[in-house]
Amino acid sequence: MRKKRKSANRAHPSPVVSVIIPAMNERGTIGRVIREAFRVHPRTEVIAVVNGSRDGTAIVAARAGARIVRLREALGHDVGRSVGARHARGEVLLFCDGDIVISSRKLRTLVNAVLAGCDVALNGYEGPKSGVDVHSVVLAKHALNIALGRGDLGGASLTTIPHAMNRKALETIGAGQLCVPPKAHAIAVLSGLDIRTVPPIDVGRPNPVRRRRARRKDPLETLIVGDHAEAFERLLAALGPRGPYPDGSRLISMVR
Numbered sequence: 001m002r003k004k005r006k007s008a009n010r011a012h013p014s015p016v017v018s019v020i021i022p023a024m025n026e027r028g029t030i031g032r033v034i035r036e037a038f039r040v041h042p043r044t045e046v047i048a049v050v051n052g053s054r055d056g057t058a059i060v061a062a063r064a065g066a067r068i069v070r071l072r073e074a075l076g077h078d079v080g081r082s083v084g085a086r087h088a089r090g091e092v093l094l095f096c097d098g099d100i101v102i103s104s105r106k107l108r109t110l111v112n113a114v115l116a117g118c119d120v121a122l123n124g125y126e127g128p129k130s131g132v133d134v135h136s137v138v139l140a141k142h143a144l145n146i147a148l149g150r151g152d153l154g155g156a157s158l159t160t161i162p163h164a165m166n167r168k169a170l171e172t173i174g175a176g177q178l179c180v181p182p183k184a185h186a187i188a189v190l191s192g193l194d195i196r197t198v199p200p201i202d203v204g205r206p207n208p209v210r211r212r213r214a215r216r217k218d219p220l221e222t223l224i225v226g227d228h229a230e231a232f233e234r235l236l237a238a239l240g241p242r243g244p245y246p247d248g249s250r251l252i253s254m255v256r
Contacts, residue, residue: 010038010046010064010066011044011045011046011066011067012045014043014089015043015044015045015089015090016041016043016044016090016091016092016115017040017045017090017092017093017094017111018044018045018047018084018089018090018092018093018094019038019040019044019047019094019095019096019107020047020049020081020084020085020088020093020094020095020096021033021034021037021046021047021048021066021084021097022048022049022051022075022076022077022078022079022080022083022084022097023048023049023050023051023053023057023061023098023099024050024051024052024053024057024098025052025053025054025055026053026055026098026099027053027055027057027059027060029099029101030048030057030060030061030098031060031061031063031064032101033096033097033098033100033102034046034048034061034064036101036104036107037096037104037107038065038104039104039108040094040104041092041108041111044090045067045088045089045090046064046065046066047066047067048061048062048066048067048068048069049069049071049075049080049083049084050068050070050071051070051071051072051074051076051079051080051083052071052072052073057098058070069083069084071083077097077161078179078180078181079179081179082175082176082177082178085170085175085178086175088170090167091166092111092114092115092165092166092167093164093165093166093170094107094110094111094163095161095162095163095164096161096162097161097162097203100203102162102201102203109121109198109199110162110163110164110198111164113196113198114164114165114166118194118195119165119166119168119169119172119188119193119194119195120165120169120193120194121163121164121165121197121198122153122156122158122160122197123162123163123197123198123200123201123203124154124156124197124199124200124201125156125160125200125201125202125203125204126138126141126154126155126156127141127155127204128204135221136221136225137159137224137225138155140182140224140225141155141156141157141159141160141182141228142155143228144157144182144185144186144228144231144232144235145157147232147244148186148244149189149245150189154197157181157185158181158182158184158185159182159185159224160203162201162203165188168193172187172188172191173187180227180230180231182227182228182231183227183230183234186231186232186234190235190238190239
């Protein structure tokens with residue numbers, strides 16, 4: 001008779017880093033994702049937000065040592081990150097996904113950037129930009145950064161995992177705003193947080209499911225572009241119709 005393996009709670013009692021991993025039906029990868037996450041810092045907790053899963057993801061995650069936040073409904077990764085952030089105890093919050101295994105060496109670049117002084121560390125990966133037909137999400141990320149006066153960020157954004165932030169950034173942005181990553185990104189920029197990029201971590205090629213979706217119309221694409229519309233709305237509400245760009249010497253108000 002096989003013995004049941006006990007869950008291994010590996011979370012540090014006073015973590016410096018909280019790694020937040022939303023997951024739905026990811027039992028094939030979640031164990032490896034969690035093992036890499038625990039290696040980013042000696043004082044780490046890993047929080048797996050398991051939502052809508054029916055394949056034993058929570059069991060695998062618990063055996064790998066993660067603290068489990070289990071939700072019956074399928075919330076999506078963005079809402080999962082928001083929920084996980086509310087449970088985090090660390091000074092640095094690192095956000096990953098349960099379906100992409102990223103080495104601790106690469107994840108550590110984000111954590112180290114925040115520990116070195118920045119508020120938000122973004123993955124410098126921008127997605128494919130060659131060719132005439134550039135993906136609308138790639139265009140939206142570039143357009144938002146330009147409108148925010150941060151064209152230097154290129155297509156880097158809180159829309160792309162992995163990314164990290166300190167507790168000051170979380171409190172400034174608000175955990176609830178993480179549900180709409182481009183809007184959270186706009187709030188971070190408008191609030192004057194210190195936002196930097198790290199060398200690109202390719203999260204396109206390691207994800208065969210997303211590559212298959214890219215070959216046909218993806219409803220996620222429409223969702224993310226809509227999220228950017230919310231971000232632009234926040235920008236215009238804060239800075240007016242021209243954003244951070246002045247009207248120059250034109251006195252348009254004289255003819256209105």
